[in-house]
Amino acid sequence: MIRVAAPLLFATLGEMFSERGGVLNLGIEGIMLLGAMVGFSAAYFSGNLWIGIFTAALTGITFGALMGLLTVTLGLSQHVSGLSITMVCSGLAFYGYRLVFGQPSQPPNVEPFEALSVPLLSDIPFFGPVLFDHFALVYIGFLLVPLAAFLLYRTPWGLNLRTVGENPQAAASAGVRVAWVRYQALMISGALFGIGGAYFSLAQFNAFTFGVISGRGWVCIALVVLGRWDPWRCAVAALLFGAVDALQLRLQSSGVIDLPYQIFLMLPFLVTVVAMAVLARNARAPAALLIPYRREER
Amino acid sequence: MRLVLEPRAHTPTWLNISLPVLALLATLVLCSGLILLAGAGVIQAYTALFKGAFGSKFNFVETLVKAAPLIFTGLAVAVAFRAKFWNIGAEGQLLAGAMAAAFIGAREGLPIWSFIPLMIICGFIAGGLWAALPAVLKLRYRVDDVVATLMLNFVMFYLMLALVDGPWKDPLSGYPDSPDILMDAEYPILLHNTRLHLGVLLAGITAVLVWLLMTRTTLGFAIRAVGENARAAAHGGLPVARVVFVTAVLSGGLAGLAGVGEVAGLHFQVMASLSPGYGYTGIVIAMLARLNTLGVIPAAIFFAAIATGAETMSRTTGVPVFLADVIQGMSLICMLVALLFTTYRLRIRGSEKV
Numbered sequence: 177m178i179r180v181a182a183p184l185l186f187a188t189l190g191e192m193f194s195e196r197g198g199v200l201n202l203g204i205e206g207i208m209l210l211g212a213m214v215g216f217s218a219a220y221f222s223g224n225l226w227i228g229i230f231t232a233a234l235t236g237i238t239f240g241a242l243m244g245l246l247t248v249t250l251g252l253s254q255h256v257s258g259l260s261i262t263m264v265c266s267g268l269a270f271y272g273y274r275l276v277f278g279q280p281s282q283p284p285n286v287e288p289f290e291a292l293s294v295p296l297l298s299d300i301p302f303f304g305p306v307l308f309d310h311f312a313l314v315y316i317g318f319l320l321v322p323l324a325a326f327l328l329y330r331t332p333w334g335l336n337l338r339t340v341g342e343n344p345q346a347a348a349s350a351g352v353r354v355a356w357v358r359y360q361a362l363m364i365s366g367a368l369f370g371i372g373g374a375y376f377s378l379a380q381f382n383a384f385t386f387g388v389i390s391g392r393g394w395v396c397i398a399l400v401v402l403g404r405w406d407p408w409r410c411a412v413a414a415l416l417f418g419a420v421d422a423l424q425l426r427l428q429s430s431g432v433i434d435l436p437y438q439i440f441l442m443l444p445f446l447v448t449v450v451a452m453a454v455l456a457r458n459a460r461a462p463a464a465l466l467i468p469y470r471r472e473e474r
Numbered sequence: 475m476r477l478v479l480e481p482r483a484h485t486p487t488w489l490n491i492s493l494p495v496l497a498l499l500a501t502l503v504l505c506s507g508l509i510l511l512a513g514a515g516v517i518q519a520y521t522a523l524f525k526g527a528f529g530s531k532f533n534f535v536e537t538l539v540k541a542a543p544l545i546f547t548g549l550a551v552a553v554a555f556r557a558k559f560w561n562i563g564a565e566g567q568l569l570a571g572a573m574a575a576a577f578i579g580a581r582e583g584l585p586i587w588s589f590i591p592l593m594i595i596c597g598f599i600a601g602g603l604w605a606a607l608p609a610v611l612k613l614r615y616r617v618d619d620v621v622a623t624l625m626l627n628f629v630m631f632y633l634m635l636a637l638v639d640g641p642w643k644d645p646l647s648g649y650p651d652s653p654d655i656l657m658d659a660e661y662p663i664l665l666h667n668t669r670l671h672l673g674v675l676l677a678g679i680t681a682v683l684v685w686l687l688m689t690r691t692t693l694g695f696a697i698r699a700v701g702e703n704a705r706a707a708a709h710g711g712l713p714v715a716r717v718v719f720v721t722a723v724l725s726g727g728l729a730g731l732a733g734v735g736e737v738a739g740l741h742f743q744v745m746a747s748l749s750p751g752y753g754y755t756g757i758v759i760a761m762l763a764r765l766n767t768l769g770v771i772p773a774a775i776f777f778a779a780i781a782t783g784a785e786t787m788s789r790t791t792g793v794p795v796f797l798a799d800v801i802q803g804m805s806l807i808c809m810l811v812a813l814l815f816t817t818y819r820l821r822i823r824g825s826e827k828v
């Protein structure tokens with residue numbers, strides 16, 4: 177459950193940052209896919225997984241900046257810009273993979289991350305193995321939650337970001353450079369998408385396949401809404417989703433309930449919709465989400 | 475000194491024509507770098523792509539056949555976006571329509587003449603219902619429509635997989651696909667010895683009908699009014715929620731018809747690979763057409779041409795076929811930027827404080 181939740185946590189926190197700044201980043205699915213591909217290739221040829229993660233983050237930053245160019249500088253529709261970035265990134269990921277690896281009969285793979293047990297703590301019965309026996313990336317993912325909360329609520333930068341997302345006019349008159357803050361938020365989100373994507377190809381599957389992300393990026397958009405744009409709640413939402421995902425795997429293999437396995441695959445998406453119907457009524461998105469900001473329009 | 479965007483008072487005609495062309499050229503130039511990376515000649519690759527799309531009667535028909543579902547999904551998205559109902563769910567609605575068509579088409583004992591009309595009607599209803607669900611969720615429970623429609627795509631996809639791998643599994647082939655529909659339920663072929671089927675013609679006719687609906691009827695007016703300013707529309711006495719609901723059903727129904735065409739005209743069954751993302755491509759097509767329902771036709775043919783042409787290009791020059799995806803996404807970005815300059819102009823301004 178924690179292993180399933182970790183990559184979603186990266187991407188969900190990334191999306192949270194960009195939406196807090198007022199930009200819905202639908203590039204998430206494509207950037208994750210490209211991150212998975214680039215990260216995998218980099219790790220495959222360098223033999224170092226961390227180089228893979230780093231390259232994936234850089235790729236994400238690049239496309240986060242492109243998203244900024246389209247939606248912040250040019251003020252284009254956030255929906256369409258995001259979707260077009262997803263299209264370009266998925267295309268690039270497939271194209272690049274075919275170019276680098278051709279059409280191998282056996283997909284190439286990398287040595288995955290080794291589980292890093294925390295001494296002493298991992299010996300605690302039950303909780304030890306559940307909480308303290310994971311890849312290093314998992315710990316980083318969970319350390320990111322308090323870090324994100326600190327950045328968002330306790331630093332001047334976080335205050336600026338939140339103001340930019342709620343009331344860019346007020347932020348601008350207080351001397352905040354709205355566009356630059358949004359660019360920063362988008363680049364952070366891109367980096368986190370890239371890492372989240374690379375997690376799948378480097379830590380989970382140890383290989384890049386065309387279905388490596390298959391909709392998980394979109395799920396993160398919903399998780400942000402469920403988590404009400406708050407790092408802690410987002411983490412809970414990601415964990416819950418991970419739990420449902422782990423549960424469906426368990427139910428599938430146990431054979432206790434005799435249903436086609438596709439029904440279980442559907443479950444996370446269905447649960448997300450139902451959860452949103454129950455919870456979304458109270459959700460309040462950042463006020464300036466989806467609205468481009470132009471100085472002249474004051 | 476810095477660059478600023480200024481709204482234009484009016485758009486010169488030459489800009490309206492030249493900017494989209496320029497966007498297209500920019501796309502091809504940007505993507506030529508990828509072709510060079512693949513070690514092929516740029517001119518050869520693009521020539522092969524063009525020939526593959528339009529070079530012979532056979533290729534041109536294939537392009538049109540591929541354009542048909544894209545016209546339907548493009549229309550679906552254009553209608554929904556006009557009312558600001560962000561329907562990202564054309565993919566799932568297409569599958570719903572396809573499944574309805576496959577169900578009707580395989581029924582024995584129906585009068586022969588009734589198959590095609592029934593498949594069309596039921597496909598429309600199935601797609602419409604699958605879009606009605608997120609519309610209700612949006613209107614009653616304030617669930618974000620982007621997220622809801624997106625999630626429901628996956629629900630429908632896995633539902634279809636469960637069906638074709640279970641109760642609908644073809645007993646003859648044993649593969650996870652549904653049994654073929656009856657011969658009488660197939661769309662007639664319009665051009666001898668090709669795959670040009672009735673659905674292609676229907677797509678064109680539907681585009682004109684939807685254009686008439688959007689520009690010449692009160693419903694079309696209501697849809698546009700709600701999209702432009704929902705609050706003003708409500709003040710003017712329009713039942714906004716009902717308009718959004720009807721728009722969603724119409725949009726989903728159109729996407730459903732894309733599925734009907736794929737089943738009745740091309741595959742004669744449903745299986746996992748039925749739609750290579752036609753629903754998502756429909757979004758791009760609708761945007762390229764600037765939500766103009768007639769503009770959907772050339773945009774869909776352009777995308778279909780790239781998809782069919784890329785296969786030929788891949789065979790003859792070895793450039794991976796996925797170049798098509800990059801070109802499609804890139805063309806959208808370039809077109810968005812180009813269209814921006816039809817309404818804004820770039821000005822260099824001194825560094826005075828604003």
